[in-house]
Amino acid sequence: MEGPIAWKGLAWPGLGTWRDTSPPLMGVFIDGKGAAALKAYKYSGSDLSLTYKYILSPMAQKCVDLVSEPTTNLERMLGNLQHCRKKFGL
Numbered sequence: 001m002e003g004p005i006a007w008k009g010l011a012w013p014g015l016g017t018w019r020d021t022s023p024p025l026m027g028v029f030i031d032g033k034g035a036a037a038l039k040a041y042k043y044s045g046s047d048l049s050l051t052y053k054y055i056l057s058p059m060a061q062k063c064v065d066l067v068s069e070p071t072t073n074l075e076r077m078l079g080n081l082q083h084c085r086k087k088f089g090l
Helices: 032-040 050-088
Strands: 005-007 010-012
Touching: none
Parallel strands: none
Antiparallel strands: 005 010
16 A cells, blocks of 8 residues: 555555554654654644643642652752761761
8 A cells, every 4th residue: 555554444644655454563654754744843832721820830830849849858868978978987
């Protein structure tokens, strides 16, 4: 079969050729035209919803703050313990 890949009535245009009608096991091969389009692609989406602005974004920021502060303190504590171990031979 030449042209777009077809499998059970589905077609993936611009993704090369596929000789079998079974689904690909390790993914779909992309031809040169598709690879060029991938290189030129630039994501430009945004979420302007009120849910994102007032609920999801503040919740995500609080999660980052919750995780980052103890992690930073843990890194400092482990660094100090390593320094003391080297200095005092512990």
